[in-house]
Amino acid sequence: MELIKKARGGDQRSIARIISYAENETPEAAEVLQKLYAFTGMAHIVGITGPPGSGKSTLTDKLVKEYRKQGKTVAVLAVDPTSPYSGGAILGDRVRMSDLTLDPGVYIRSMGTRGRLGGLSKGTASAVKILDACGFNYIFIETVGVGQSEVDIVKNADTTIVVTVPGLGDDIQAIKAGILEIGDIFIVNKADRDGTDRLLMELKMMLDLNPDKAAWIPPILQTVATQNKGITELADTIIQHGDFLRQSGQLIRQRRERLETEIFDLIINRITQQIIRKQNEDGTFEQELQRVMDKEIDPYTLVDKMLKKIFK
Numbered sequence: 001m002e003l004i005k006k007a008r009g010g011d012q013r014s015i016a017r018i019i020s021y022a023e024n025e026t027p028e029a030a031e032v033l034q035k036l037y038a039f040t041g042m043a044h045i046v047g048i049t050g051p052p053g054s055g056k057s058t059l060t061d062k063l064v065k066e067y068r069k070q071g072k073t074v075a076v077l078a079v080d081p082t083s084p085y086s087g088g089a090i091l092g093d094r095v096r097m098s099d100l101t102l103d104p105g106v107y108i109r110s111m112g113t114r115g116r117l118g119g120l121s122k123g124t125a126s127a128v129k130i131l132d133a134c135g136f137n138y139i140f141i142e143t144v145g146v147g148q149s150e151v152d153i154v155k156n157a158d159t160t161i162v163v164t165v166p167g168l169g170d171d172i173q174a175i176k177a178g179i180l181e182i183g184d185i186f187i188v189n190k191a192d193r194d195g196t197d198r199l200l201m202e203l204k205m206m207l208d209l210n211p212d213k214a215a216w217i218p219p220i221l222q223t224v225a226t227q228n229k230g231i232t233e234l235a236d237t238i239i240q241h242g243d244f245l246r247q248s249g250q251l252i253r254q255r256r257e258r259l260e261t262e263i264f265d266l267i268i269n270r271i272t273q274q275i276i277r278k279q280n281e282d283g284t285f286e287q288e289l290q291r292v293m294d295k296e297i298d299p300y301t302l303v304d305k306m307l308k309k310i311f312k
Contacts, residue, residue: 004035007134012107018130019109023123033126039133041255043075044242047157049143049182054165055189058225059234060142061100066235068105072137075107076100077127079144107131125156125262154182155258158251159241161234163187164203166195180206183218184241187234191222216244271310278309 006014018036021029046063048056057078064074100106111123124141131139143153154160162183167190186207188199203220219237223230245251279285288305291297 001032001035004032007130008039010104010134012104015107015130015134016109019123019127022126022130023111025123029126033129036130036133039135040129041132043128043132043136043139044238045128045132045139045141045156045158046238047141047143047153047160048163049153049160050163050187051165054163055225056142056163059163059187059189059223059231060140062225062228062231063140063235063238064100064106066231067138068103070235073105073135074138074140075131075134075136076109076140076142077124077131078108078110078142079124107134107136128156155261158245158254159184159238161185161187161238163189164199165190166193166199184216185234185237186218186220187223188220189223189225191230192224192227196222215248215250216241274310275306279306 003014003018007018018032020026021032048060050056060076060078064076067074101108109127111127128139128141141153141156160182162180162185164187166188186203188196188203200220200222207218207220221230221234221237223234225231242251245254285306288297288302292299292302
């Protein structure tokens, strides 16, 4: 397929077109993803999450530039809130990272959540595979910034970075327990502000209570992204975590778990589509729904009936 050939050759228009196929779940999406799958598994996938206003976009921008200095190619998937009118991303990170868009070694894509919880877009996992297959060394996923529900990032990233910032009131409440548990690297950004020492201490205390990261002790780094302070150390720490994952065998375990989850998600999606198609074919769903409304049958009986049409 010519489109795949162009995308793997670095043509950004072709990459954008394939990601749009996946995001919109068009008929072409499955075929393209099937052909690209054999080329995946080489990129280091980095998730960046944290509360709104913590400076995730600026931090991502500086990290991309640091890796470009090292000759690495980088893709950024910036997940933003969705417009209720167009369905697109409200805050386009192409604007925030405009000076990177002319670099042929950088690809930036804003993706709307489209009402999906968990901090990511529905098409994020597919977009990651596409960018991986297109040869990018690093893929950054920046979540929407909605707080404690953003644990979906751990299902997509090899390394998860949690960004926080002093001065958000009760600082540690800005990062809920679920987020603390998924972090591989913790960042106190805007570390030139008052309250940095307190936040560092609280983070350390919380992490000391978490026994699940025995093999890799999540470091807590300080950055001032706007001044490029601490960025080189952060970039090096990401590389160190990648080395740890490979040497310990954890990378394979993580990706196997991710693959298992993805396969079951695909199965559920296919079954749902089949059920909807069957109901549209015979046109009985509205009648059955009314029977449930009238208390003639219950929802569980209707579900069993619908499933029997698929699994005869």
